[in-house]
Amino acid sequence: MKKVAKFEKVSFAQFEKDFQSLFEGNYDIKEIYDKLKLPARGTRFSAGYDFFSPIAFTLAPNQTITIPTGIRAKIEDFYFLQIFPRSSLGFKFRLQLNNTVGIIDSDYYNAQNEGHILIKLTNASNENKTAEVLQGQGLAQGIFTEFGITIDDNASGERIGGFGSTNK
DSSP states (O other): OOOOEEEEEOOHHHHHHHHHHHOOSOOOHHHHHHTOOOOBOSSTTOOOEEEEOSSOEEEOTTOEEEEEOOEEEEEOTTEEEEEEEOHHHHHHHOEEETTSSEEEEGGGGGSTTTTOOEEEEEEOOSSOOOEEEOTTOEEEEEEEEEOOOOTTOOOOOOOOSSTTGGGO
16 A cells, blocks of 8 residues: 555644634633544555544534544645545434535645644434534544546646635
8 A cells, every 4th residue: 555645633723713713612622632533544454544523513404513623634746635424424314524525635735724624514314313423433534545637737826725725
């Protein structure tokens, strides 16, 4: 297997900023940050790296939540990271990513938000099931994929921002 990436935590300042923009209430954000786990594969033949929830949450049918993972990925050129929901959460609760599949480009690592990977989930249950995710439980999985470009490709732009910034 070719090793193409490394997971890291974003800075505490970046995590705190993103967390506070998403959640109200009394959270010990430093304690949450200190407990963050880097994504990991469960078995040696697993394709996906499990992303772990920094907080416990309950998601009723048709509710949405954005989770600041506190994680960034330093990825080799011509590879990217795909983010999918954990199979078990999708199967049991129909938990889905709002953008269906997250795409983390290698240059996202250098974005103004330090490449902080946020995961937005919706409980699309049509069986009226409420999803409960515990702190430290896997909520998504990431798979690294190589890609090619066209012969006449001439992209020369530089990433500055995060989501959707390359089309601005």
